[in-house]
Amino acid sequence: MILEKKKAFNSFAAEKGLRSTRQRDIILDIFLSTHQHISVEELYLKIKSSNPGIGHATVYRTLKLFAESGLAREIHLHDGQTRYEHAMEGEHHDHLVCTGCDTIIEFEDETIEKLQREIASRHGFKINNHKMEIYGLCSDCRK
Amino acid sequence: MILEKKKAFNSFAAEKGLRSTRQRDIILDIFLSTHQHISVEELYLKIKSSNPGIGHATVYRTLKLFAESGLAREIHLHDGQTRYEHAMEGEHHDHLVCTGCDTIIEFEDETIEKLQREIASRHGFKINNHKMEIYGLCSDCRK
DNA sequence: TTTGTATTGAAAATGAATATCAAAAGCATA
DNA sequence: TATGCTTTTGATATTCATTTTCAATACAAA
Incomplete structure (x- = not known):
């Protein structure tokens, strides 16, 4: 299932002419390994711990891409932080x-x-x- | 109806031991005269035009009070601005x-x-x- | 009035998210 | 493999909404 999602993102990236980068692979792996509703900051810290080089902006940018590709969905609760959940075709939470x-x-x-x-x-x-x-x-x- | 709402807010204020101030009266009047879904900034500008002295922070603080009193309800759409709508007991929009x-x-x-x-x-x-x-x-x- | 406390407004601070931009990395081609 | 073009990255600065700070002011009870 995780593999399918990776493939889905890769074909989205290919279609958009995006390059495949080490950072995007890492962020995708870690995002897919998380539970629902992770905030950008939480994910950033998680990534940082194993990959100190990856910057804040890259995480933001990449999550926006995931959302665009249909892999993730933004959720806004009442604390001013954007969270992302795993999204699947046609599924609503x-x-x-x-x-x-x-x-x-x-x-x-x-x-x-x-x-x-x-x-x-x-x-x-x-x-x-x-x-x-x-x-x-x-x-x-x-x- | 507007009078009732003012009374409702005043008794909330009394209960909480809040003082009655010129600023809160003005903000309440103007808020009640608006339509639904006004953003803090919009309301602030409206207030400013007739009462240049009133500060940004006061508008924010007062709207939070209105929400707490049940007079208003916060709404968060997806543009990063908080809006307030008129709330009535038991009514949901x-x-x-x-x-x-x-x-x-x-x-x-x-x-x-x-x-x-x-x-x-x-x-x-x-x-x-x-x-x-x-x-x-x-x-x-x-x- | 006087006195104690809540409130205000200006300005500074915060915090999330975005923009900037030079350096680095990916990728197509020679 | 090297070359050249373009995207991507990360550090930093910036933006924008909102909150905090704090000295001055206003309220209300005595």
């Missing part, structure tokens, strides 16, 4: 965010997606993307 | 955002809200808040 402990739980609900499409078409919109976040307290934090 | 012309259309859907509550309770969450934005192209921009 919505989020339950605990404001107590910052736990993020993913969910999908086909009925909601369907209703979104209905609402959009009722207003003449063509959906590209959507995001939905529910903020609250998880059972642990309510205690 | 979700948004259809046109990425072509930045038009924002509000909608509400009780079925979606119900499904959200179900999902949350299934995960043991108590909802405080939610946001949902659908990004796409409106009929004009698709032409």
Whole structure:
């Protein structure tokens, strides 16, 4: 699966005429090895620890490329940091965010997606993307 | 209705032991006179034009207070600016955002809200808040 | 008034993200 | 393999929204 994703990114890169570089390979490997919702800073530190030479800007640039290629998706929660999650074709993750402990739980609900499409078409919109976040307290934090 | 909101904010302020100041009155008046989704900068400029003395920081601070009091709600679209909308008890606005012309259309859907509550309770969450934005192209921009 | 504290505004600081630009690296071609 | 052109990189500076700092000011209770 990771291999497929690498291939997918490589063909995206080839199509765009991008060169293949050591840095992009490393960032891709490490990004693919992470869990969901990693912030740029977190990823940067992770990369730094094994590859001290790689710069801040490169990580930002490369993650934008991943998003463009469809490999990753940007998410903006309420703390002013951009995070990236692994994106797969046609797959959508919505989020339950605990404001107590910052736990993020993913969910999908086909009925909601369907209703979104209905609402959009009722207003003449063509959906590209959507995001939905529910903020609250998880059972642990309510205690 | 505007009067009620002012009263509501004043009792919130009283409860918190906040003082009543000329600046907060002015900012409240002007905020209440605006339409939905005003950015801090836009509001600041509007305020500045009639009250040149009022500072940037005060506008930021006061809007945070409004949000805390329940009078306003923060919204974060994807351009790095915080906007505020008028919030009313129990009322929720979700948004259809046109990425072509930045038009924002509000909608509400009780079925979606119900499904959200179900999902949350299934995960043991108590909802405080939610946001949902659908990004796409409106009929004009698709032409 | 007087006094204690909250609030303000100007300016500085922060922090995320982007731009700049010279040096380095990739890649096609000779 | 060497050459030359172009992309990419990384250090640094910059931008922009927002927050902090702090001395001066305003509020409200006594």
